[in-house]
Amino acid sequence: MLLYKQKKSQGPKGNRLLISVTVLGSAGPIRFVVNEEELVAAVIDTALKSYAREGRLPVLGSNLNDFLLYCPSAGSDALSPWETIGSQGARNFMLCKKPRTEKVKDDGKAAESINRKASGNWKAWFNKSLNLKISSH
Incomplete structure (x- = not known):
């Protein structure tokens, strides 16, 4: 009878979650199990x-x-690096590189603080990418 076998208690660690992390520019999501208190x-x-x-491309470092997640x-x-992953109540996430900042010009005037290509949030980038793919076909 299988009733006598009980699952190990999770204890104070909390529940485990299967999450999907999609990396912008990659073929598909990465799935792995994490503790909700992670x-x-x-x-x-x-x-x-x-x-x-997994040897995925593009190489991220x-x-x-x-x-940013x-x-x-x-x-x-973006989620704060110090909050717990379970606090969102979600299982799907998007991983993006932080926008690069440019250096100050020699004449003392500040250059654009964020590279034009990297400005905006991931939704804007995604929509722009979709429009480029649609218009190129």
Whole structure:
């Protein structure tokens, strides 16, 4: 009889979640299991390591401070690296590189603070990409 076998208790660690992390420009999402109390920064680190281990393109690098994690169902703001992944109540996330900032020009005037190509949020980039693909066919 299988009734005598009980699942191990999770204890204070909380529930485990299967999440999907989509990397902009990559073929498909990365899926892995995390603890709902895991910090967003640790989830970004795990996603980058999984992405590299699978040999996916484009090559992203491994510095988790260069990336932002978004929850598409929660709006266009990036998640704080110090909040828990379970606080959003979501299972699908989007990983994006942080926009690069340009250096100050020699004459003392500030250059554009964000590269034009990288400005805006991930939704704007995604919509622009769709429009380019549609118009090129």
